[in-house]
Amino acid sequence: xxxxxxxxxxxxxxxxxxxxxxxxxxxxxxxxxxxxxxxxxxxxxxxxxxxxxxxxxxxxxxxxxxxxxxxxxxxxxxxxxxxxxxxxxxxxxxxxxxxxxxxxxxxxxxxxxxxxxxxxxxxxxxxxxxxxxxxxxxxxxx
Amino acid sequence: xxxxxxxxxxxxxxxxxxxxxxxxxxxxxxxxxxxxxxxxxxxxxxxxxxxxxxxxxxxxxxxxxxxxxxxxxxxxxxxxxxxxxxxxxxxxxxxxxxxxxxxxxxxxxxxxxxxxxxxxxxxxxxxxxxxxxxxxxxxxxx
DNA sequence: CCTTTATTATTAGACATCTAACTATATGGC
DNA sequence: GCCATATAGTTAGATGTCTAATAATAAAGG
Numbered sequence: 001x002x003x004x005x006x007x008x009x010x011x012x013x014x015x016x017x018x019x020x021x022x023x024x025x026x027x028x029x030x031x032x033x034x035x036x037x038x039x040x041x042x043x044x045x046x047x048x049x050x051x052x053x054x055x056x057x058x059x060x061x062x063x064x065x066x067x068x069x070x071x072x073x074x075x076x077x078x079x080x081x082x083x084x085x086x087x088x089x090x091x092x093x094x095x096x097x098x099x100x101x102x103x104x105x106x107x108x109x110x111x112x113x114x115x116x117x118x119x120x121x122x123x124x125x126x127x128x129x130x131x132x133x134x135x136x137x138x139x140x141x142x
Numbered sequence: 143x144x145x146x147x148x149x150x151x152x153x154x155x156x157x158x159x160x161x162x163x164x165x166x167x168x169x170x171x172x173x174x175x176x177x178x179x180x181x182x183x184x185x186x187x188x189x190x191x192x193x194x195x196x197x198x199x200x201x202x203x204x205x206x207x208x209x210x211x212x213x214x215x216x217x218x219x220x221x222x223x224x225x226x227x228x229x230x231x232x233x234x235x236x237x238x239x240x241x242x243x244x245x246x247x248x249x250x251x252x253x254x255x256x257x258x259x260x261x262x263x264x265x266x267x268x269x270x271x272x273x274x275x276x277x278x279x280x281x282x283x284x
Numbered sequence: 285c286c287t288t289t290a291t292t293a294t295t296a297g298a299c300a301t302c303t304a305a306c307t308a309t310a311t312g313g314c
Numbered sequence: 315g316c317c318a319t320a321t322a323g324t325t326a327g328a329t330g331t332c333t334a335a336t337a338a339t340a341a342a343g344g
Contacts, residue, residue, distance in 0.1 A: 002258050006268075007159045008176040009275040012202065016282035017149045034300070052323060058153065065301050067324055072299095089309045089322040114146050119281050121274065126148075129274045132267060133151040139261050140158035163341095189323070194293060207331055209294055231339050253314040 007134065017113065023114060028105040036061060036069055038106070041095070045103055049082065049094040072120060078102065115123065148278065159255065166254060170247040174218065178203060178211055180248070183220060183237070187245055191236040192223065220244065 018035050025033050033041075041058040043050065050058070056066040070093055074078045078099035084090035118126055160177045167175050175183075181201040185192065192200070198208040213236055215221045221240035227233035260268055 004260070006272060006275065007156065007258055007272070009256065009279055010159070010271065011156045013275065013279050013282060014149065014156045015155045015202070016279070017152070020282065034298070053321085055310090060157070062302065063323080064303085068300070078205045087310070087322085091323070116281050117148055117278055118146070118279070126181065129271060130148060130151065132263065133148065133155065134341065135262070136259050137151055137155050139145055139258050140155060140162060178330070195291085203330090204332065205293065206295080206333085210330070227339070233293070275313085 010133075011105070013023040017117070020113065020116070021109065024109045025105070026028055028109070030036075030102065030105060032072070033066065036065070037073055040066075040069060042106060043097065044079065044095045045098075045106065049099065049117060051084075051090050051092055055093060073099075152275075153258070154235065162255065162258070163251065166251040167247070170251070172244065172247060174214070178207070179215055182208070182211060182215065182235075183241060183244055184248060186221065186237045186241065187248065189237065189242075191233055193226075193232050193236040197235060215241075 021038060022033070022109070025031070025038070036059055040055055043055065043058050052063060052066050054103065055070070056063045059070070070079060074081060074099075077096055079093050080096055081090065083093040084092060088107050102107070106117060163177050163180060164175070167173070178201060179270065180195055180216070187202050189265045194205060194208050195214065197212070202209070203211070208274070212221060212223065214269060216223060217236055218240075221235050222232045222238055224236060
């Protein structure tokens with residue numbers, strides 16, 4: 001019990017993973033996209049449409065943040081906003097054709113990431129570490 | 143090998159830990175300080191003085207970022223900047239008395255954080271998870 | 285020496301993110 | 315039916331962070 005640096009490691013891993021994702025996206029010709037945009041797009045890749053609020057919850061960001069993120073994705077032509085008919089406060093977000101076209105790249109990047117992260121980890125180790133991280137994650141929900 | 147979400151967990155853990163740190167700092171009456179400021183201060187708590195560049199490396203941030211962070215810490219009166227005599231390009235940063243006074247709070251917060259993160263983890267589990275996270279962290283240094 | 289190259293730090297500009305405040309709409313109680 | 319309250323989304327303002335460019339100084343090579 002001498003080290004006590006799970007948080008520092010988690011932080012460094014998160015940042016390196018984010019940089020890797022951005023680098024890979026650029027390598028696939030996808031520019032100006034940060035991981036949060038990616039998270040949104042991944043959620044939309046099943047073809048469903050979601051409200052701004054739904055997306056905010058899914059990617060663990062606030063609504064104002066999602067407004068900005070989505071506006072950028074609209075500018076890039078990856079998604080469209082659709083006003084709800086039933087409740088005019090609500091805005092749905094849906095992938096465009098161009099957005100749907102990102103799927104192969106996203107799957108490749110995801111596989112590449114997993115190959116790096118889980119390199120030389122046995123299935124047992126992978127399972128164990130996810131279980132423990134899950135526990136720590138819950139512990140932090142004060 | 144079904145989950146594959148170490149990165150997502152690391153990301154959530156990092157963010158929750160950061161929020162917890164900020165909340166605890168405020169509870170100790172330390173306001174306007176984010177984890178990066180904390181990282182800098184923790185590094186200075188041994189009484190040594192470090193250059194801007196040193197600090198940037200220690201906290202894994204760029205030099206422009208550290209310039210901004212330090213300027214804020216100077217405004218708050220926690221640190222002072224001292225021009226080097228030997229090399230006039232170099233600026234040293236050192237804790238003030240007020241900065242030194244943060245030590246007890248920082249230690250308390252660190253202990254509280256460890257208590258939460260390592261709650262119901264055996265020593266063996268803690269050791270193992272840090273070893274595996276260390277491995278993943280290195281794997282990401284492409 | 286003097287010029288080129290390297291190094292330290294800052295400034296400028298961009299962006300994701302947050303909280304707080306605001307708008308607009310819906311819902312629920314009386 | 316109206317008014318209070320809740321909910322969805324945006325806008326405004328602040329801040330940490332980055333990259334690129336700049337300034338100032340040091341070191342190195344001819």
